[in-house]
Structure formats: C-alpha cells, structure tokens
Amino acid sequence: MAHPIVYGPASSPYVWSVRLALAEKGVVHRLVPVEFGREREEPHLSRQPFAKVPAFEHEGFNLYETQAILRYIDERFSGPALQSEDVYEWSRMNQMIGIHDAYAYPAIGARILRNRISPPLPAKNFAEEANAAALEMARHCLGEIERLMGEGPFLAGSEMSLADCMLFPLLSSFARVGEGREIFAERARLSEWLGRIDARPSVALTRPEP
Numbered sequence: 001m002a003h004p005i006v007y008g009p010a011s012s013p014y015v016w017s018v019r020l021a022l023a024e025k026g027v028v029h030r031l032v033p034v035e036f037g038r039e040r041e042e043p044h045l046s047r048q049p050f051a052k053v054p055a056f057e058h059e060g061f062n063l064y065e066t067q068a069i070l071r072y073i074d075e076r077f078s079g080p081a082l083q084s085e086d087v088y089e090w091s092r093m094n095q096m097i098g099i100h101d102a103y104a105y106p107a108i109g110a111r112i113l114r115n116r117i118s119p120p121l122p123a124k125n126f127a128e129e130a131n132a133a134a135l136e137m138a139r140h141c142l143g144e145i146e147r148l149m150g151e152g153p154f155l156a157g158s159e160m161s162l163a164d165c166m167l168f169p170l171l172s173s174f175a176r177v178g179e180g181r182e183i184f185a186e187r188a189r190l191s192e193w194l195g196r197i198d199a200r201p202s203v204a205l206t207r208p209e210p
C-alpha cells in the first residue's frame with residue numbers, strides 16, 4: 001500500500017493534527033513541505049483550492065479539510081480506533097472538533113499565535129481591541145474544553161480520539177507563549193491532559209522543529 005502524503009508546513013497546527021492521527025494509527029506517511037505563502041500558488045492550489053494547508057493524498061485519492069482527512073484516516077487504516085463507538089463520547093469528540101474550528105483556531109491560531117510566533121511570516125499588527133477579544137475567546141475556549149472533558153483522561157472519553165489529535169497541536173503551541181501559559185496555569189486538568197498527550201510516541205514522531 002502506498003504511503004499517504006501530507007502537503008503543508010510541519011509547523012502548521014492543522015498539518016500536525018493530520019500527522020498525529022497518522023502516527024496514532026501507526027501509518028507511515030510522507031510530508032511534502034509547502035512553505036507559508038506558497039499555498040496560494042500552484043501546484044498547491046490544485047490540491048487545496050481555498051489556499052490552506054494541509055492537503056492530503058492516498059492512493060490517488062485527494063482530500064482537503066482537516067476534519068474530513070482525520071475521519072478518512074481513522075476509517076481507512078487499521079490500528080487503534082480514534083472514534084468511540086459510544087454515541088455520547090463520539091458526539092463530544094465532534095463538539096470539541098467544532099469548537100476548534102469555529103472558535104479556538106480563529107482566536108488562538110489565526111490571531112494570537114500569528115501575532116507572536118509565526119516566522120517567517122511577518123507579525124500582523126491587528127488592532128489592540130481585536131487582540132484583546134481573541135485572548136478573551138481563547139480563555140473562554142480553554143474553560144469550555146476543560147469543562148466538557150470532565151475528568152478526562154482524554155478530551156472525549158477514555159481513549160485518545162480525533163478530538164485530541166485536532167486540539168493538541170494548537171493548544172500545545174499556545175501553552176508555549178506567555179498568554180497561553182497564564183491561562184493554562186489556571187486550568188489544572190487541561191494542563192495534565194496536555195502533558196499526557198505530549199508524552200505519547202506519536203507526538204515525538206511528528207513534533208515540528210521549534
């Protein structure tokens with residue numbers, strides 16, 4: 001079976017989510033780096049017409065949109081299931097993934113991290129009010145994620161799921177900047193979760209260079 005190909009920069013949280021899911025399934029993949037900025041040009045635009053990363057390819061099947069890629073990976077490959085059979089855990093997983101895409105990534109990824117640590121892209125000078133609103137949203141997201149995960153140990157049940165794959169890259173990057181560190185300091189259960197996922201071999205295999 002041909003190895004799947006992931007297109008995008010290793011440092012992108014969305015790219016890392018896909019690679020993390022592959023590593024959790026024990027699937028070897030090939031990363032084809034796409035430098036930031038090049039996602040707006042060919043050949044990437046033919047793979048992802050909305051000029052985002054990642055794009056994904058497996059045995060001639062092309063796919064983009066991280067949620068779809070994650071579900072493909074779990075359904076297509078053997079290895080530990082990353083979606084619970086339990087309808088409540090499965091729904092919680094989908095809810096967490098929704099929170100990531102609708103609220104957490106726009107505030108944390110596209111604003112706070114983009115402002116702080118996105119070389120080689122120049123920091124964007126967003127208006128202070130917009131930065132404050134993003135920080136407030138980040139705080140709200142982390143509070144809600146911690147509430148929904150309950151006692152854990154994972155975000156949506158007793159096993160690692162696609163929710164952990166989706167949220168870990170973004171939240172672990174956030175925990176490394178000052179604003180994130182402060183919020184995590186108030187969130188013991190979420191911090192423990194971060195440490196638990198961080199220790200997994202799949203993270204060691206896919207962690208981007210600092």
Ligand SMILES: N[C@@H](CCC(=O)N[C@@H](CS)C(=O)NCC(=O)O)C(=O)O
Nearest residue numbers: 012013014051052053054065066067
């Ligand atoms: N809906 C897309 C979003 C992916 C996304 O926002 N990727 C970011 C990097 S983590 C990106 O491509 N940013 C470049 C840009 O917006 O120009 C998905 O789920 O794959």
